Amino acid sequence: MKESNDFPIKVDINLKSVQNNGGLLPEVMEFFTNGEMSPTERMGKKGWKLSYKDSGLTGFPGSMSELICINGNYARMVRTGDVTQNITMERDKRTNCDYNTEYGNLSLGVFAHTIQDNLSDKGGDIYLHYTIDSNGSFIGENQIYLKVTPSKNGTNTKKKQ
Numbered sequence: 001m002k003e004s005n006d007f008p009i010k011v012d013i014n015l016k017s018v019q020n021n022g023g024l025l026p027e028v029m030e031f032f033t034n035g036e037m038s039p040t041e042r043m044g045k046k047g048w049k050l051s052y053k054d055s056g057l058t059g060f061p062g063s064m065s066e067l068i069c070i071n072g073n074y075a076r077m078v079r080t081g082d083v084t085q086n087i088t089m090e091r092d093k094r095t096n097c098d099y100n101t102e103y104g105n106l107s108l109g110v111f112a113h114t115i116q117d118n119l120s121d122k123g124g125d126i127y128l129h130y131t132i133d134s135n136g137s138f139i140g141e142n143q144i145y146l147k148v149t150p151s152k153n154g155t156n157t158k159k160k161q
Contacts, residue, residue: 008036009121010151013052021140031055034151037119045071048119050126050148054079067146069117069126089130091115109133123149 013033020026035052047070054060063081068074077087087097089112099106114129126146132139 006121008038008051011035011037011050011123011148012151013050014147016145018143018145019140020142022138037121037123037148039121040068040070042068042070042074045074047071047074048117050146054081067126069115069119072115072117075112075115075117075126075128089115089128106134108139109136119148123147 011034013035014030015033016028016030018026018028033052033055035050037048037050040047040049047068049066049068051064051066054063054065060079060081060083063079063083066076066078068076068078073091075089077085077089079085082102084100085098087099087108087110088095089110091112091114094109094111097108097110099108110130110132112128112130114127116125116127118124119126126144126148128144129142131141
């Protein structure tokens with residue numbers, strides 16, 4: 001691993017999101033962005049923190065997103081800006097999370113089916129599969145795939161063709 005003064009690492013992120021809210025076809029979004037990655041720790045277990053600026057492609061222009069993954073058992077997604085969210089996931093558990101919008105605040109249940117990551121200071125992959133409910137009523141099923149590579153240049157966010 002690199003020395004602590006070598007962090008954060010500039011990275012390129014390919015993010016693909018698949019959402020199914022009970023419709024016939026899932027909604028798929030894929031985009032590329034750049035961000036930063038640094039080591040983190042939770043309860044003595046080591047992991048990685050990714051952070052990147054959201055864009056109009058995500059529906060949250062001007063917001064910042066942070067994703068923490070620890071040992072394939074824990075993930076936390078935090079978004080700050082006009083919409084804030086704090087989603088904590090623990091594999092095979094249901095957690096309660098906050099989602100705040102300009103229209104009001106929601107408390108959601110999140111059940112993490114799969115949390116996988118193989119991140120290192122050379123990048124790697126993350127896969128999250130979870131369902132969301134409100135008061136026990138199904139809202140949707142989400143899958144997020146991220147491929148993280150050390151940045152070769154400081155390119156801006158761009159949509160995959």
